[in-house]
Amino acid sequence: MDRIKTFIVGAFAGIAGFLLAALLGLPGGTATAESSKAKAAAIEDGRGLFNNNCSHCHGENAAAEDSFYNLPQLLSDQSDAFFYKTVIDGIDDKGMPPWKGVLERREMAHILAFLRGLEKNQGLATGTRKSK
Numbered sequence: 001m002d003r004i005k006t007f008i009v010g011a012f013a014g015i016a017g018f019l020l021a022a023l024l025g026l027p028g029g030t031a032t033a034e035s036s037k038a039k040a041a042a043i044e045d046g047r048g049l050f051n052n053n054c055s056h057c058h059g060e061n062a063a064a065e066d067s068f069y070n071l072p073q074l075l076s077d078q079s080d081a082f083f084y085k086t087v088i089d090g091i092d093d094k095g096m097p098p099w100k101g102v103l104e105r106r107e108m109a110h111i112l113a114f115l116r117g118l119e120k121n122q123g124l125a126t127g128t129r130k131s132k
């Protein structure tokens with residue numbers, strides 16, 4: 001009798017464990033799909049912000065033919081920190097305007113996500129330099 005009880009309890013534990021794993025697995029999978037969707041949305045937002053604010057100097061979709069303005073090329077060996085610093089403060093002696101108080105940090109992050117995506121598509125190293 002005890003053996004049967006043990007067997008039944010064991011079987012239930014097994015089924016419960018399986019269901020629990022299935023339940024826990026489900027939100028995990030959804031979260032991954034959600035985050036790649038969120039990333040794609042951030043990149044599209046960044047493209048829009050870029051074409052509204054930056055494209056008249058750096059080219060539509062950041063595709064400036066003049067390498068002086070081509071951000072995927074310029075940024076490929078620069079850190080994210082360099083990007084934020086440059087965008088916030090501008091480069092006074094070169095004519096790059098400061099965006100402090102104009103763009104929010106989140107908007108800058110979306111522009112950066114858009115630019116890093118282009119770097120990757122063009123086979124450039126992305127953000128390889130860690131500080132500057």
Ligand code: HEC
Nearest residue numbers: 053054057068069074075078083086087094095096097111
């Ligand atoms: C009025 C023209 C102009 C606008 C508008 C402009 N930039 Fe620039 N930007 C420049 C110039 C000029 C440079 C210096 C280019 C160089 O050193 O080769 C520069 C440099 C940069 C750099 C540094 C690149 C490097 O690695 O040296 C970044 C990053 C950058 N711009 C991002 C942006 C972003 C993002 C926007 C829009 C929010 C923007 N710029 C809008 C003119 C502009």
